[in-house]
Amino acid sequence: MSRPLSRWRDPLTALGLAAGPVVALGFTRFAYALLLPAMRGDLHWTYAQAGGMNTANAAGYVIGAGTAVLWARWIGDRAAFLGALAVSALVLLLTGTTADYPALSLLRFAGGVTTAVSFVLGSALAARIAAGGGHRRAASLVALYMAGVGVGVVLSGVLVPSVLADGGDAGWRAGWLTLGVVAVLAVVPALLALRRVPPVAVAAGSGLSRAALTGLAPGIAWYVLFGAGYVSYMTFVIALLREQGLGTSGTATFFVVLGLASVLATLFVWGRLIGRLPGGRAPALVSLLVLLGVLPVLLLPAGLPAALVSAAVFGSSFMAGPTAATVLARRALPPAGWTAGIALLTVAFSVGQAIGPLVSGVLSDSGGVAVGLWLSVGLLAAAGLVALFQRDTGPTAEPERPAGSPDRAAAAAVR
Template structure:
């Protein structure tokens, strides 16, 4: 092995560690704030006497906050600096999680979910831009791999949630409160690796656009449409799949295993497959492939006989694809936009993603309250993912300008 190749490997290893530190952002933003709710929904639904529409409305409130947070992320990064915006928004996300444990009031909980959505969106978008800048000037494949390392934070957060929340729920009637409390404490601990990662990335220099031009937005139009449909489809599944599995008779240990397997599949696939593949696929092929795989991941719990086999197969396939969506979106923004537009581009794409995430759980919840139950709501998820895959294929490749 030559000295040059050794130096390159050392450089990649150090850059990967920086991306892993930044990955504390998606650990909290999605792993804890967004997806842990799927485990906490059944006891909250039962003990607080919610309808499925109200339960879905909690994630809709979170997604509405996410929309506003994503829309303002470029502003806060420009005003406060990327590192400060990332760390402060992450800290406030932890406060929102802690506060969720302190109340049973639906209006207050909706407000906290909204606030948590706002702060986590800023953290996620700015963290994505920081991850994109770790290796400025590097080949696309290295940048895509580092973005993928950043996105593994979601799977890591899902695994932690799958281990911690079921243990909290076993503590008694107030178990859902304990679950939110533990998520908040862990979010505060996550500030340490987040700070270490953020301080290693230089602040952006030069003029950085707060918005994109009309032409740049039009060029990425199919990707925006894909992200709306993908967000609506995948989050409907993530919101209600645990409730479905419980209604099919699976116990707490099985649903916890499902969540852990889903998270592990996400981490492994993001690093071993998507981190390499997304950087190679052009135009809308990567988003289309992601949506198609996630669609296949929904089908086992809908078509196969209820039981552990269907649940775990769904966890592996769905988990292997769902966080490749944000990876693909971030890489497309980096590839097709000038560096000055990366934060704004990622922010606008995240807004599109959040619009889908706001609408999906509410519609799925309304359908689940009717005849056919939760399975009917999850068929909506499957249909939206098919539409997302077809829409992504319309995207054409453009040079950064």
């Protein structure tokens, strides 16, 4: 392999794996916020019903995250990642074929299971690309993987509003079908990237010890609160903006700005910063910034400027949470335990995501969408405080490679 191509091999592998979060979070999770107002209008849902749909997705996410290690043991982590990604694409397609609430709930649940498996295993695969390098390099490559979420949000912000503009509220079906087609195409770069990740058997003894669980306890609590706080905003912010008078073009602009901010910050800020901050400082900082991103739509005069400020601040920080969690697991555990650690943290994240939208939906039905979003503010504040109790519990950071080494060259490629 030529030297220039070798230099870009690891970053390109991480970007190929990023097809997983494009589908898992960008489409399955976050595009629902864009489609929700149309689905509520066409299907006559309450906010509690709308939140319950996301709770079904999050409940599936809990199960998927909890069983990801088992799937990796049974069929291999690469096959499980790719298979889950393919089934996620199928679920997106099927979501556009029915208006039955129980059937949609079941599909959202199934999508939660498969997207969690692909996201957990993809995170572990991305972390493994940097084996032998330092934590900063690992954080940069994981950030490349997580940037797929922002890419998915941007694509959703471009595709879904254009479909709804043609079909009105009834266009939500075509919206899901469009996302499903793009998700099918996303399987191709993921397959190509997997060929660059060497297979590693997930041993039966690769679980977490009691000491490891104790050491991760603050991080686990932080991730429950963070998941509940951020997803409540992502579920209902478009509904709030629509109530405030923002039209289709305005909400599309909001989503695109949010996604672009996520991509740029994940690639050029968080990949470097998270690798430098010890203990729970990175999770605490992320929680604070996400909290600040919620406030503009609640405190500033309603309109596009407030929405764009919120999109920029929230978008630049919300996907730093999963990046911080992945790096935390990598720091605290030996390589054989990374998948189990990431899975456990993702379960905690999913529990929060299951609770948050349902409670926020109930509050929104009783007092308005803004009341439900204030729940996000309180949860994110609590998350930031809890995160400060997290300490580095694993081995010290691996030494960085000397300048000029292949690993250092690969690190430079993502900075």
